[in-house]
Amino acid sequence: MTDTPGLRERKKQRTRTAISEAAIALFLDRGFDRVSVAEIAEAAEVSKRTLFAYFPAKEDLVVHRFADHETEAARVVRARPPGTAPLDALRAHFLDALGRRDPFTGLNDSPAVRDLYRMLLATPALVARLGRFRTAAERGLAEALCETADASPLPARLAAAQLVAVHWVLTLDNAEALTAGQSADARHPAAREAAERAFALLARGLGDLS
Known part of the structure; x- marks a missing residue:
């Protein structure tokens, strides 16, 4: 069964939120400059490519x-x-x-x-x-x-x-x-x-x- 547009959008929003929350947790624990994008992707259980699709820059994860x-x-x-x-x-x-x-x-x-x-x-x-x-x-x-x-x-x-x-x-x-x-x-x-x-x-x- 194909996802409806509304369901796809909700899935995207959940993924975006999960990535941002994982990133901010790491930043608050270790400092913004001491956390790599690769570490964020691993914590959020997504690829770096997926992460950049949602957040083009590291700073966007916070803003x-x-x-x-x-x-x-x-x-x-x-x-x-x-x-x-x-x-x-x-x-x-x-x-x-x-x-x-x-x-x-x-x-x-x-x-x-x-x-x-x-x-x-x-x-x-x-x-x-x-x-x-x-x-x-x-x-x-x-x-x-x-x-x-x-x-x-x-x-x-x-x-x-x-x-x-x-x-x-x-x-x-x-x-x-x-x-x-x-x-x-x-x-x-x-x-x-x-x-x-x-x-x-x-x-x-x-x-x-x-």
Whole structure:
């Protein structure tokens, strides 16, 4: 019996997840730079060829965990209620995510998330790879602003760059605080205050974006 498209996709997703989990377990145990692709493939029980089919670069094995968030800002802007400015929608979304301890805000102190951020912050190759992630997020957000906020390409790109950069600064500040030993609950008031200040500063420069 031939697999249906849906079943094939689920199998691919399970394989992708298994490879990523095996890789991250090794990275956290021994360090990103001390684990080879061959060792990851062996741990995940796949060939190197299969591994590279799912993850073209070693860094992608980690950044994959952020993949669902690459288009998050664009989705928030497109789904905002009528009459809501993009900046207001993104501000409300980030504050809500802080309250939910969303790992993408850096405000999550579960050991798995904390250790992942600790590795990210300590590994130059992963920091560099996150730069490509940010570029894709900026591009998607700029497109959403052009489509829904009547923004021309250059202002949309500049606004998107600022918005994505602020998100990452806030996230990494939270992650650094938690990897230094602070709890998410203790950090939350300062994280919320920092977010409010950051979005207020953005509002001064992006106030015309509606």
